[in-house]
Amino acid sequence: MVTGDASYIKKINRSFLISKIIEHGFISRAELSKITGLNKATISVQVADLLNEELIIETQQEHNNLGRRPIMLSLNRKAGYALGIDLDYKHITFTLSDLLGSPLSTEIVDLNTSDYDEILELLVKYIKDFQDKCTDSRYGIVGIVIGVHGTVTEDEVIKFVPRHNWHNKDLKSDIEAKAGISPYIKNNANLCAFAEQVYKHHHSENLLCVSLYSGIGLGIMINGELYEGYHGFAGEMGHMIIVPNGRPCNCGNKGCWEQYSSESTFFKQLSEKQNIDDIDYTDIQKRLNDKDSTFSEEMEEFINYLSIGLNNIINLHNPATIVLNSELLKMNEGALDEIKGNLTSSVSSFEELLISDFGKEATVMGACSLAIKNFLNIPELKLSIDDQDLPKLTVDVPV
Numbered sequence: 001m002v003t004g005d006a007s008y009i010k011k012i013n014r015s016f017l018i019s020k021i022i023e024h025g026f027i028s029r030a031e032l033s034k035i036t037g038l039n040k041a042t043i044s045v046q047v048a049d050l051l052n053e054e055l056i057i058e059t060q061q062e063h064n065n066l067g068r069r070p071i072m073l074s075l076n077r078k079a080g081y082a083l084g085i086d087l088d089y090k091h092i093t094f095t096l097s098d099l100l101g102s103p104l105s106t107e108i109v110d111l112n113t114s115d116y117d118e119i120l121e122l123l124v125k126y127i128k129d130f131q132d133k134c135t136d137s138r139y140g141i142v143g144i145v146i147g148v149h150g151t152v153t154e155d156e157v158i159k160f161v162p163r164h165n166w167h168n169k170d171l172k173s174d175i176e177a178k179a180g181i182s183p184y185i186k187n188n189a190n191l192c193a194f195a196e197q198v199y200k201h202h203h204s205e206n207l208l209c210v211s212l213y214s215g216i217g218l219g220i221m222i223n224g225e226l227y228e229g230y231h232g233f234a235g236e237m238g239h240m241i242i243v244p245n246g247r248p249c250n251c252g253n254k255g256c257w258e259q260y261s262s263e264s265t266f267f268k269q270l271s272e273k274q275n276i277d278d279i280d281y282t283d284i285q286k287r288l289n290d291k292d293s294t295f296s297e298e299m300e301e302f303i304n305y306l307s308i309g310l311n312n313i314i315n316l317h318n319p320a321t322i323v324l325n326s327e328l329l330k331m332n333e334g335a336l337d338e339i340k341g342n343l344t345s346s347v348s349s350f351e352e353l354l355i356s357d358f359g360k361e362a363t364v365m366g367a368c369s370l371a372i373k374n375f376l377n378i379p380e381l382k383l384s385i386d387d388q389d390l391p392k393l394t395v396d397v398p399v
């Protein structure tokens with residue numbers, strides 16, 4: 001039983017109610033009382049507060065039943081906006097969403113530099129522009145989450161971003177000082193896992209999301225919460241050694257998983273074998289259609305090593321859902337069955353293995369939804385999205 005003072009209980013009830021209103025889309029006070037077990041007086045006071053704060057709105061449902069039409073409550077999706085940012089190597093993607101996590105606009109900025117100060121100025125400029133565009137709503141921008149492709153400490157300080165060669169950068173404080181708003185800084189693989197759980201796999205509280213692009217990133221959801229580890233660095237499974245004394249990795253070890261099963265490795269190996277410099281996803285599609293033999297061999301090796309690594313992380317976590325975020329696997333229809341065929345150990349146990357519908361959009365969508373969850377201060381967030389509404393991002397060949 002939860003005990004605490006009255007204001008604490010009021011807060012808990014409030015976040016529980018907001019979660020339920022979002023989950024149901026439209027719900028009456030009577031139904032809320034029924035599903036939450038809270039009495040009608042409590043519901044009435046809480047709903048009045050939320051209406052005052054313009055966080056929810058009332059609508060009268062249209063139907064033909066006799067008697068009064070119930071007044072339905074729903075989240076006021078226009079009360080504010082969330083800004084999700086994917087700070088990648090060659091681009092920064094900014095996606096603005098409403099409070100139900102539907103993307104409203106996306107801007108992609110090319111990056112030709114790794115200079116921290118230049119990138120900081122760029123981020124501040126765009127954040128300010130978005131703030132100016134969002135003044136028409138009650139709360140404006142309710143939160144900003146930035147996904148970085150590197151390690152982030154539990155205090156949200158960037159520890160290391162390999163592609164930009166950044167060490168120990170306090171981007172959170174630097175943006176706060178210049179833009180007057182403190183963003184959340186998160187590892188991109190964690191945001192991908194969060195997006196999968198919030199938008200796609202509501203039923204799955206134990207979910208792993210493996211992103212296979214320039215490296216391998218693992219986002220871990222345990223009991224519906226992101227698991228980030230003691231210092232914040234959990235999920236660096238790309239550096240799990242799967243080949244003793246294998247290919248050298250820039251982490252200092254040899255034989256790391258991402259030297260065998262990241263898409264950048266796949267492209268590199270294929271280019272070397274065929275002596276071609278710039279293979280892109282269009283070439284890959286063509287080779288796939290033509291059943292090119294070098295391509296097929298390379299793909300088989302990629303899938304074999306991928307399966308070895310997956311076997312290991314499945315045994316560590318016993319997840320319900322594993323989502324693979326990879327353009328290469330998305331294009332290659334039979335790949336998923338081949339991977340499943342390799343995961344036959346009698347001790348490995350998981351419920352489902354899937355390929356992400358999100359692809360590159362996962363980071364910004366995870367970022368927007370995390371900003372919403374933090375703003376509403378709710379224990380769980382379940383959103384839905386039509387894939388047609390996702391921002392269409394170009395997928396660069398990972399290097």
Ligand SMILES: [Zn+2]
Binds near residue numbers: 240252256
């Ligand atoms: Zn490594």
